[in-house]
Amino acid sequence: MKGILQGAAFAAGAVLVWGLVEKIRGQQRMIRRQTEELADDRGTIKAITDHMREGLVVLTPQKTILSVNASAISLLEAEERDYLGRSLSALTTLPQLREAVSQALEGRPGGFSAWCGQRFCRFFANPVYQDRELTGAILLILDETQRERSEKLRREFSANVSHELKTPLTSISGFAEMIETGMASGEDAQNFARRITREAARLQTLIDDIIRLSRLDEQLPAPMGRVSLSAVCRESLASLAMVAQGRQVRLSLLGEEVQARGNAGMIRELVTNLCENAIKYNREGGLVEVSTGPGPEGTVTILVRDTGIGIPEESFQRIFERFYRVDKSRSKQTGGTGLGLSIAKHLVERQGGSIALESVLGQGSAFTVTLPAWEEDEEGAAPSPGEF
Numbered sequence: 433m434k435g436i437l438q439g440a441a442f443a444a445g446a447v448l449v450w451g452l453v454e455k456i457r458g459q460q461r462m463i464r465r466q467t468e469e470l471a472d473d474r475g476t477i478k479a480i481t482d483h484m485r486e487g488l489v490v491l492t493p494q495k496t497i498l499s500v501n502a503s504a505i506s507l508l509e510a511e512e513r514d515y516l517g518r519s520l521s522a523l524t525t526l527p528q529l530r531e532a533v534s535q536a537l538e539g540r541p542g543g544f545s546a547w548c549g550q551r552f553c554r555f556f557a558n559p560v561y562q563d564r565e566l567t568g569a570i571l572l573i574l575d576e577t578q579r580e581r582s583e584k585l586r587r588e589f590s591a592n593v594s595h596e597l598k599t600p601l602t603s604i605s606g607f608a609e610m611i612e613t614g615m616a617s618g619e620d621a622q623n624f625a626r627r628i629t630r631e632a633a634r635l636q637t638l639i640d641d642i643i644r645l646s647r648l649d650e651q652l653p654a655p656m657g658r659v660s661l662s663a664v665c666r667e668s669l670a671s672l673a674m675v676a677q678g679r680q681v682r683l684s685l686l687g688e689e690v691q692a693r694g695n696a697g698m699i700r701e702l703v704t705n706l707c708e709n710a711i712k713y714n715r716e717g718g719l720v721e722v723s724t725g726p727g728p729e730g731t732v733t734i735l736v737r738d739t740g741i742g743i744p745e746e747s748f749q750r751i752f753e754r755f756y757r758v759d760k761s762r763s764k765q766t767g768g769t770g771l772g773l774s775i776a777k778h779l780v781e782r783q784g785g786s787i788a789l790e791s792v793l794g795q796g797s798a799f800t801v802t803l804p805a806w807e808e809d810e811e812g813a814a815p816s817p818g819e820f
Contacts, residue, residue, distance in 0.1 A: 484501055485503060486503060486572055486573060487501065487505075487506075487507045487508065487553075487571075487572065487573030487574075487575075488500070488504055488570070488571070488573075489520075489573075490560075490568060490569075490570050490571075491520060491533060491537075491568050491570070491571065492568050493537055493566065493567070493568055493569075495519055495521075495533060495534075496517060496518070496519060496520075497516055497517065497522075497523065498568065500515050500516070500523065503573070504523075504573055505523070507548060507551060507553055507573050508523060508524045508548055509548055509549040509550075509551070520533060524548075526546060526548065528546055528555070529546075529555060529557075529571075532544060532555060532557040533557050533571060535557065536557035536558055536569040536571075537559065537566070537568075537569050539559050541556070541557065541558040541559060542556075543556040543557065545576070551575055552576050552577045552579075552580040553574060553575055554573070554574040554576050555572070555574075556571070556572040556573075556574075557572075558570050558572075592770075596638055596755065596770070597635070600632070600634050600635040601635065603627065603628075603631045604628050604631050604632060604635070607624040607625075607628045607631075608624075608628060610624060611624055611625065638771075641772070641775065644775055645754070645774065645778065648778040648779070648782065649778075651782075654695045654697075655695060656693060656694055656695055657695075657696075659691065659693070659695070659696045659699055659806070661690050661691070661699070661724040661732060661734055662685070662688075662689045662690070662724050664696055664703060665685055665722050665724060666685055667700060668700055668703040668704040668722075669683045669703075669707065669722060672704065672707055672711060675708070675711055676711050676720065679711055679712075679714065679716070680717055680718075681711050681714045681716075681717075681720055682718070682720070683707070683720050684719060684720070684721045684722065685721075685722050686722070686724075687724040688724065689724070690724055690726055690732040690805070691732070691806035692732045692803040692805060692806060693783075693803070693805065693806045694784075694785070694803050695782075695783060698779045698782065699734075699779075699783070699803070701775075701779060702734075702779040702780060702801065703722065705773075705775060705776045706736040706776055706799050706801075707736060709772055709773070710736055710737075710738035710740060711738075713740040714738050714741075715739065715740060718738065718796075719738065719739045720738045721736075721737045722735070722736050722737075723735045726805070727802050727803075727805075728802070730804065730805055730807075731785075731803060731804060731805050732802075732804075733801060733803070734800075734801040735798060735799070735800050735801075736801075737796065737797070737798040737799075738797055738798075739795070739796040741793075741794065741796075742791045742792050742794050742795050742796055742797055743758055743789070744758065744793050745791075745793075748789055751773055752773050752774055752776075752777045752787075754774045755770040755771065756770060776799075780803070783803055784804050785802050785803040785804065786801075786802050787799060787800070787801050787802075788800045
């Protein structure tokens, strides 16, 4: 009997132990599953933050980095390395940033803007609370470089427009006042009237160019289709024949017939603009040569070459800027507004193309326009309309 009781007790103990073992194993499986889920969650969060365009940094109350994404490292122009557990000062030495983070760790959110090397960034530092206890700070960094540059261009453009408008208006006002007060009469009055007419025409051209640029800046949709480059270039040169004859400049159209995917009106304005400049800044007896042909794979080109005064190499990077003039005195004589090449660049880019310059001072310039080619499988589509 005693043996039987002992056997029963052993069996009961074994069942109990086995139950405990199974329970422990179950708990281990649950812990392992929770750990894997937590790792997955962390991996998901890291994948999300690493693909953010905005910079994100999470800090402890001691300014130790708990998390930092790739965008933050890039925007702060920091070295590519592991910053987890390191101090904020290892990531950046920007004084305003350290101050903003300190304020956030005191419970006061804040923000500021500053240049970080080549980038203009907007910073937001906010405290993080858990159960009403301050547990750290989160830093958000936005790249506003393009916006700042656009704003700078807008300010410069406004200042330049004011200056450019003021000059002819001052002349018109002065000449008109002299005629009105009787200070000029007879032949002098006629000369002043002619100058008023000339300045008014210059003012009208400037206003037209400003309006044109504003329309292009708005990125309004323009119909695209098949465009015969030779036909469009021939029309542009025909419209400038009298101007070229007056300046004793020869016009020439060369190359083979190619089809572009673009807007005929835009391309006509583009070619006219480039050729008009080539005539204005040419020499007596000079030549303006336009040629069309295939470009690199999937593109076609228009080349506008002249035998004019050329452009100095130091001006190559600025020649397409608004109101930039290589020779201001000559531009005033020829009636240039300083907006023509800027308009040309806008027209090319609106059609998915590019424009490049080659020039030798005293020998001439060549502008190469590259546009998307018309693909054969698009043959059924309609040609581009002439207006836009």
